[in-house]
Amino acid sequence: EATGDRNAFVTEISRTDDGVNVKVSTTNIGKKIAAKLIEEFGGSYSDSETLVTEDEDGEEVYRVTYAVRLPPYSPGEIIDLHGDDGGPVLVRSVRGNLKGTRLTTGEDYEAGFEEGDAPDARRLGHVEDAEETTLVTVEDERAVQVLDPETYRSKTVARPDYMDPDAESVPVLKSRAGLHVVPEQDDGEG
Structure with a gap:
């Protein structure tokens, strides 16, 4: 809608065991939605092409699937990191790796590279x-x-x-x- 593309629309939305499945009219809008979700919520996305059919000119027609993986924690959640006795962390950001504030001291916390946006932790609540x-x-x-x-x-x-x-x-x-x-x-x- 923001780009003014009249061919960009949602054709179907359904729930699956893996999450929400949204079918859109163009590959371009699918990629933009995936990128915007990552910008807003963190995580990552991947894409894959599947040959669907050939059109009347003999051109191959592909369906592109964008799989968006969102981080397990979101800003505002309070988590207790396993194997870490520094106290609970209030999550501030999950872009790249998880960043937060220790509730015991107010010091900054940042997950290591290997843990990324999903350190081993349990949810305690929300701010x-x-x-x-x-x-x-x-x-x-x-x-x-x-x-x-x-x-x-x-x-x-x-x-x-x-x-x-x-x-x-x-x-x-x-x-x-x-x-x-x-x-x-x-x-x-x-």
């Missing part, structure tokens, strides 16, 4: 699942006390460097990995 809770006291550079949003008991947790020590309340996520202060989310207003 949008965080709940506001009262900041009781700042103990030192590395620890604060907050109210547990479920039990309302005071609990000492790691103090990441992105946390405002003068705040009255902070967003926290309670998961299998414990209670962690997450970064304030920019709601896009203002």
